[in-house]
Each structure stands twice: as C-alpha cells, then as structure tokens.
Amino acid sequence: MQTARIKFGALVSLSVSTLLLIVKFIAYYLTHSQAIFSDALESIVNVVAASLALFVIYISSKPADRNHPYGHGKAEYFSSTVEGALISFAAVMIGIESVNALVSGQSISRLDTGLALIVAAGVANALLGLYLVNIGKKSQSAALVASGKHVLSDSYTSAAVIVGLGAVKFTGIREFDAVAALAVAAVLAFTGFRLVRDSVHALMDAEDTALVDRIAKAFTENRQPGIIRIHHTRVIRAGKYHHIDAHVVVPEFWSVSTAHEQTAQFEADVMQNHDHQGEIHFHIDPCRRVYCHACDLEDCKIRREPFAALIPFSFAELTSPTEPEELQHPPPPANLV
Known part of the structure; x- marks a missing residue:
C-alpha cells in the first residue's frame, strides 16, 4: 500500500512538473523576462528530479537480498543528493544570466500575460509541494519529501518572480526583473545546499538527534x-x-533463554510504536549488581541495595558508550536460576 502510494505521488510530481515547465517557457517566450527564465530553468530541474525520484523509488522498494542485506532504501538519499546538486547548478546559471542582463540590459513585453501564467504556476507548485511532503511523510519516503520541499521552494521563487515583474510593471524600471532573478538564484542555492547536506548526512549515518529522541x-x-x-x-x-x-x-x-525472550518482546513492542519500519539488535550486558538502585525487578535474590529510581531513556543516556566505573572490577557473577 505504501509503495503504491509513493509511486503514485512520484507520477503526479512528474506529470505536473512537466506541465508547469511548458507553461513557464510559454511565459518566457511571450515576455523575454529574465526572472521568468530563471523560474523556467528551475522547472527543468523539477522534471529531471521527478524522473529520478520515480526510478529511485522503484529501486528502494526492492526487498533486502544477499548483496544488499540492509535493503535498498539508501537509494532515496542518492536521489536527494543529485536533486540538490541540480538545484545548485541551476542557481549558478541563473545568477550568471541575471548579471549579464543587468549589465547589457533587456526588453520585456506582455507582462500581464506573463504574470497571469506565473501566478497560476506558483499556486500549482505550492499545492503539489504540500501534497508531496504530506505523502512522503505518511509513506516514510525521503525522496518524496525532498521533492516536495524542492517544489515548495519553486513556489517561493515564483513569488519572487511575481514581485519583480510587478515592480517592473508599476515603475517601468526593467532592472527589477534581473534583481528578482538574482533573488531566485539565492533561494535555490540555499535550498540545494541544504538538500545535499541532509542527504550526505543520511548516507554517512550521521547522528539524528530528533530520531534518537523518538x-x-x-x-x-x-x-x-x-x-x-x-x-x-x-x-x-x-x-x-x-x-x-x-x-x-x-x-x-537471567538465563540466555530468558534474556532472549524478554528483549525480543521488548523489541517487538518498541517497533510497533516507532514511526518507521525496522529492527532492533540488542547486545545484552549483565547488571553485575552495580545497577541495583536503578532496577525495579521484584523478588531479586542478589539485590545489594534498594531500588531508588529508573534510569531515564534520554538522548544523552541512550548514546552514552560508557559503563559504570565499578564494572572495571565487577563482583563474582551470581548463580543462574
């Protein structure tokens, strides 16, 4: 069900992005606006990214196999990385063209038609972006969430284009068009950098504080x-x-059998309440009677001090690699029962 929803979302993204690409290039052909050209250039990235996302979603949906024992899910982060790189490249190209337009000047025509088309495209992009982020989060798809955020950023750049063209219309100063395009380039550069950074962190398994908290x-x-x-x-x-x-x-x-049964049940209960699919592998450590104050197990025959309070499962506690100093010189193990 989730895979079908993800694939449908990717198809919607590709179809709508292609349509909006055509609309924006029509607007550029009619107006010769540098700002509209920057918006259209980003839409090319949208179409390429949507096509890549559809392919990556197909790859990532494959189950784990002998060659990929952890599955194919990391392919989604490759999609986000490439998308971020494409956005950054588009930002550079838009910046170069905008500076050239400021230096050499340009002519703009049929602003009313261009504005109407860009407003319609901006609204469509905003709706598409919200849809993709929503579907991506529900389906736990990093590729769809990244595409949705990119499309939303496209709607912001469309807003900048609209402001720039509006300024040209009401003031007659054509340079506002190129200035708007430069603003688009700046937004795209930031978006592209953030996408690449987050994707590389995920590929390298950087620690995710929010995830560990959950x-x-x-x-x-x-x-x-x-x-x-x-x-x-x-x-x-x-x-x-x-x-x-x-x-x-x-x-x-606890015997090996008891420890296995208790931790296996705990793992199953935790994963039922976790917001992602997955598995837990526990390395089992004996208490060595240094945790009596933090153990609420009743009828413990080897307890050497009364229970005081449980150790909270905080971020700092879960990620700590250390053991109590007493474990360096532990007491003799208890007899198994």
Missing part, C-alpha cells in the same frame, strides 16, 4: 521490568527502514 520515547513507553539500562545506541537509516543497534543491561541471573 526512539527514546518508544523505549520509555514500552519499558518493562528487567530492562535496566539502554546505551550505546546507533541507528542506520535506509529510507523508510531503520536498523537500531544498542546495548541493554538486564539482570545477571
């Missing part, structure tokens, strides 16, 4: 007796699929 919330909501501490948490993002690795401290007297 995982901490899921851990807290599904906490059960015997899950004493969770630390050294790391997340690999592969599109809509998350691979979570962490160390979990459990009572040292």
